[in-house]
Amino acid sequence: MNILICSAGRRVKLVQYFKEELNKLNGKVIAVDCDPTAAALHHADHYEVVPRINQPEYIDCLKALCNKYKINAVLSLIDPELALLAGYKEEFESAGVKVIISNRDVVNVCFDKYLTYQFLRDHQIPAVPTYTEIQEVLKDLENGDIDFPLIVKPQTGSASIGIHKVDSLNELRRYEAEQNNFIIQPFISGEEYGVDCYIDMVKSEATHIFMKRKITMRAGETDKSISVNDPALKQLIEKLVLALKPVGPIDIDCFKTEEGYLVSEINPRFGGGYLHAHEMGFNFVMSIITNLQGKPNDTKINDYKEGTTLVKFDNVILF
Amino acid sequence: MNILICSAGRRVKLVQYFKEELNKLNGKVIAVDCDPTAAALHHADHYEVVPRINQPEYIDCLKALCNKYKINAVLSLIDPELALLAGYKEEFESAGVKVIISNRDVVNVCFDKYLTYQFLRDHQIPAVPTYTEIQEVLKDLENGDIDFPLIVKPQTGSASIGIHKVDSLNELRRYEAEQNNFIIQPFISGEEYGVDCYIDMVKSEATHIFMKRKITMRAGETDKSISVNDPALKQLIEKLVLALKPVGPIDIDCFKTEEGYLVSEINPRFGGGYLHAHEMGFNFVMSIITNLQGKPNDTKINDYKEGTTLVKFDNVILF
Numbered sequence: 274m275n276i277l278i279c280s281a282g283r284r285v286k287l288v289q290y291f292k293e294e295l296n297k298l299n300g301k302v303i304a305v306d307c308d309p310t311a312a313a314l315h316h317a318d319h320y321e322v323v324p325r326i327n328q329p330e331y332i333d334c335l336k337a338l339c340n341k342y343k344i345n346a347v348l349s350l351i352d353p354e355l356a357l358l359a360g361y362k363e364e365f366e367s368a369g370v371k372v373i374i375s376n377r378d379v380v381n382v383c384f385d386k387y388l389t390y391q392f393l394r395d396h397q398i399p400a401v402p403t404y405t406e407i408q409e410v411l412k413d414l415e416n417g418d419i420d421f422p423l424i425v426k427p428q429t430g431s432a433s434i435g436i437h438k439v440d441s442l443n444e445l446r447r448y449e450a451e452q453n454n455f456i457i458q459p460f461i462s463g464e465e466y467g468v469d470c471y472i473d474m475v476k477s478e479a480t481h482i483f484m485k486r487k488i489t490m491r492a493g494e495t496d497k498s499i500s501v502n503d504p505a506l507k508q509l510i511e512k513l514v515l516a517l518k519p520v521g522p523i524d525i526d527c528f529k530t531e532e533g534y535l536v537s538e539i540n541p542r543f544g545g546g547y548l549h550a551h552e553m554g555f556n557f558v559m560s561i562i563t564n565l566q567g568k569p570n571d572t573k574i575n576d577y578k579e580g581t582t583l584v585k586f587d588n589v590i591l592f
Numbered sequence: 593m594n595i596l597i598c599s600a601g602r603r604v605k606l607v608q609y610f611k612e613e614l615n616k617l618n619g620k621v622i623a624v625d626c627d628p629t630a631a632a633l634h635h636a637d638h639y640e641v642v643p644r645i646n647q648p649e650y651i652d653c654l655k656a657l658c659n660k661y662k663i664n665a666v667l668s669l670i671d672p673e674l675a676l677l678a679g680y681k682e683e684f685e686s687a688g689v690k691v692i693i694s695n696r697d698v699v700n701v702c703f704d705k706y707l708t709y710q711f712l713r714d715h716q717i718p719a720v721p722t723y724t725e726i727q728e729v730l731k732d733l734e735n736g737d738i739d740f741p742l743i744v745k746p747q748t749g750s751a752s753i754g755i756h757k758v759d760s761l762n763e764l765r766r767y768e769a770e771q772n773n774f775i776i777q778p779f780i781s782g783e784e785y786g787v788d789c790y791i792d793m794v795k796s797e798a799t800h801i802f803m804k805r806k807i808t809m810r811a812g813e814t815d816k817s818i819s820v821n822d823p824a825l826k827q828l829i830e831k832l833v834l835a836l837k838p839v840g841p842i843d844i845d846c847f848k849t850e851e852g853y854l855v856s857e858i859n860p861r862f863g864g865g866y867l868h869a870h871e872m873g874f875n876f877v878m879s880i881i882t883n884l885q886g887k888p889n890d891t892k893i894n895d896y897k898e899g900t901t902l903v904k905f906d907n908v909i910l911f
Contacts, residue, residue, distance in 0.1 A: 285905040310807070310816055312905035488629070492811040497629055552910045581910060586604040586631035588907040591871045591900060 274300035274565060275342050279335065279349040279358070280326065281306050281313035285588070286548050287350070288313045290558045298562070303342045305335070312590050326354045332361055339370045346371040346565055348521070348542070352429075355380045355542060373474070373561060375519040375541040382517070383539040386428055386456050393536055396516040398509065401528065401537045404457040407445065414442075422460040429454070434493065461535065463528040467495055468510050469550040470523050471557045475569040479514045480560065482507055482574050483550035486529075488582070495546035500553060500581045507574070509534050522547065522557045549583040593619035593884060594661050598654065598668040598677070599645065600625050600632035604907070605867050606669070607632045609877045617881070622661045624654070631909050645673045651680055658689045665690040665884055667840070667861070671748075674699045674861060692793070692880060694838040694860040701836070702858040703748055705775050712855055715835040717828065720847065720856045723776040726764065733761075741779040748773070753812065780854065782847040786814055787829050788869040789842050790876045794888040798833045799879060801826055801893050802869035805848075807901070814865035819872060819900045826893070828853050841866065841876045868902040 274295060281288055281304035291302040296318075304317035307325045314320035321338055324331050339347065347370055349358055358365075359377040366372060374380065382388045390403035402419060404410045405428070413419045425448050426436040438460060439445050448455065464486055471481040484506050488497040510525060513536065524544025526537045547557065555577065560570045593614060600607055600623035610621040615637075623636035626644045633639035640657055643650050658666065666689055668677055677684075678696040685691065693699065701707045709722035721738060723729045724747070732738045744767050745755040757779060758764050767774065783805055790800040803825050807816040829844060832855065843863025845856045866876065874896065879889045 283903075283905045286908060310901055310903050312903045548906070548908045549910075552908060582629050583908055583910050584602075584629050584631045585906045585908050586602045587867070587904045589605060589867045589871060589902055589904050591868075591902050 274298055274345045274562065276300070276302050276561075277335070277338060277342065277344045277347045278302060278304045278313070278317070279306075279323075279347060280351040280354050281311055281317070281320075282308075282350060283312045284350055284543075284545075285313045285316045286551075287543055287558075288316045290551055290556075292316070292318060294556075294558050294562055300345075301342070303338065303344065305338065310592075315590055315592065326351075326357055332357075336365070336368070339365070339368065344370055346373055346561070348373040348561075350543060352384055352540065352542070356384055371565060373521045375521070375523070379517055379519050380541055383519075383541045384429055386426070386430075386538065389536075389539055390456075392517070393513070396512070398513050398516065399533060399535045401458050401461055401535050405455075407457070410445070410457050411442075419459040424458045424460050425455050426458075427454060428456050458537075461528040461530060461537070463530040463535075465490075466501070466506060466527040466529060466534070467498065467544060467546045468506065468525040468527065469544055469547050469555065469557070470510060470514060470519075470525065471555075471560050471570070472514060472520050472523065473560065473570050474520050474564040475567065477518075477520070478572070479511065479574070480570045480572045481550070481555045481557065482510055483553070483555045483577065484510075485546065485549050485583075487546070491585070494585075495549075497582065497584050498546055498549050499583075500549065500577060500579055502577070502579045506534050509536070513539070521561065546583075548585070552583060553577050553581060593617055593664045593881065595619070595621050595880075596654070596657060596661065596663045596666045597621060597623045597632070597636070598625075598642075598666060599670040599673050600630055600636070600639075601627075601669060602631045603669055603862075603864075604632045604635045605870075606862055606877075607635045609870055609875075611635070611637060613875075613877050613881055619664075620661070622657065622663065624657065629911075634909055634911065645670075645676055651676075655684070655687070658684070658687065663689055665692055665880070667692040667880075669862060671703055671859065671861070675703055690884060692840045694840070694842070698836055698838050699860055702838075702860045705745070705747055705749075705857065708855075708858055709775075711836070712832070715831070717832050717835065718852060718854045720777050720780055720854050724774075726776070729764070729776050730761075738778040743777045743779050744774050745777070746773060747775050777856075780847040780849060780856070782849040782854075784809075785820070785825060785846040785848060785853070786817065786863060786865045787825065787844040787846065788863055788866050788874065788876070789829060789833060789838075789844065790874075790879045790889070791833060791839050791842065792879070792889050793839050793883040794886065796837075796839070797891070798830060798893070799889045799891045800869070800874045800876065801829055802872070802874045802896065803829075804865065804868050804902075806865070810904075813904075814868075816901065816903050817865055817868050818902075819868065819896060819898055821896070821898045825853050828855070832858070840880065867904070871902060872896050872900060 301318035362372045393400035469483045485498040524540040620637035681691045712719035788802045792799045804817040843859040
């Protein structure tokens with residue numbers, strides 16, 4: 274069994290996890306990226322430098338590589354590519370290549386932070402209040418429903434890029450004039466949690482839910498985290514998964530506030546903090562392989578130790 | 593020979609380099625940090641969790657550890673600790689423990705970005721213009737000597753924390769009201785270079801100068817870099833080292849502009865980008881050990897290959 278990882282970037286450990294499991298089955302991991310200096314390329318069994326995902330030839334290039342390397346399944350590690358690949362799911366699958374990505378509508382809901390909010394609100398799942406219209410913000414500021422500071426961020430961004438804290442009405446108006454496609458949220462001062470779920474592709478239910486509190490962030494990614502096991506959070510996530518119906522690995526960000534947990538973001542892919550789940554034996558890579566073999570995984574919802582800390586640090590590669 | 597690394601933080605590779613070299617001599621590396629989750633602690637031969645550097649008992653704690661582990665030399669990896677340890681150099685050395693840090697005046701000049709600028713200017717070394725007084729900025733804006741955008745940053749900061757781009761007079765005045773101890777510089781759009789030097793502690797001259805262009809930054813650190821060998825930059829660095837008289841490992845940041853190189857920052861310690869020099873055979877760790885044995889190092893100024901790329905990626909540790 275051979276798996277193609279698209280936009281592998283700097284996610285070396287994840288590529289290594291795939292290599293480890295696939296090599297046991299005489300399979301291979303092939304990594305692609307548009308940047309030849311992407312570190313993860315250099316840790317796969319094979320790699321190829323491909324066009325940018327917005328180039329017209331990109332999909333044909335992936336198809337040719339699926340053919341060249343006898344690929345059984347494809348997945349991507351970056352948000353903007355998920356919607357693209359989700360749109361070609363049937364085309365790839367008719368050629369015998371499974372695309373390990375949620376359906377297009379799920380991907381779209383997750384990619385756009387305002388759609389995410391609307392989806393959560395419509396399903397009675399507590400969410401961070403999110404606005405696209407300054408008039409609505411002004412109304413809720415007046416009502417006392419929200420207060421400064423506010424956070425302004427791109428409607429479809431990731432990795433904390435382009436996020437600004439706004440402390441006054443004047444500042445907010447400046448953003449109104451300057452920015453397009455932004456959303457506005459109240460600044461939530463609660464602790465941040467990240468939840469890694471695996472939604473089994475055979476039995477269509479969550480087989481793994483791994484919860485962690487984020488201790489420190491670095492470059493928009495979890496740098497240190499500690500495993501937790503809170504039934505209230507688990508229940509919220511189960512409700513979300515039932516409503517959203519994603520497949521494969523997904524990553525959900527939450528805040529813990531005095532009023533309970535609020536969902537802030539859903540990434541329908543391996544999250545940057547997945548390494549913690551994996552290192553504690555929640556091996557989604559093996560789950561994917563089991564599913565690709567047509568078998569369901571055992572449910573292992575919260576069978577892990579609380580209070581275990583994961584810390585990231587730098588390694589290097591020279592070429 | 594045993595070496596104590598203070599404020600080891602997340603600098604795992606550096607601790608591993610020390611371990612590798614010291615273990616060959618039956619020596620050990622001992623790492624300390626105030627944070628038990630500091631990843632580098634867990635890669636040393638021994639580690640200890642110590643008080644914060646601003647606690648009154650800190651220095652006594654270090655002295656006790658020097659005794660406990662028969663330490664021959666001490667160094668620190670963070671800027672705020674350099675000045676502290678430089679002040680206790682003689683005290684430690686009279687107890688037989690070498691402190692691998694430049695003299696206190698050198699450390700102070702490097703720690704304060706305005707003192708750095710004054711030093712460079714006084715020694716006719718091209719530097720990024722730096723202001724502490726808004727009146728001076730206004731005068732030079734009027735003269736046409738500088739222009740917006742400007743950069744406002746803490747006078748003694750590091751890792752790009754608290755850096756703001758300022759696009760207008762109004763914004764600048766807002767910072768004047770809000771901030772203390774900041775400096776103002778014009779925004780330089782040139783490419784960034786990092787230079788790792790080793791100044792031999794026996795022969796008191798630069799034995800290694802390794803130059804790299806920074807390709808991408810992440811969390812205020814060089815994430816990707818490419819080795820370069822530019823005689824103009826080398827000459828500038830040699831002039832700086834002769835004037836400043838630092839010792840041991842130092843790291844210098846520069847911009848390349850149409851008018852030539854400008855020095856922007858000097859860190860009299862192992863820089864975050866040192867890994868590139870080391871991986872290419874510029875082994876400052878071995879240089880330190882040689883010096884501690886009372887021997888000078890061979891000069892190896894620019895004996896390395898141009899165009900070699902170093903890329904960082906994440907590894908993890910669980911505890």
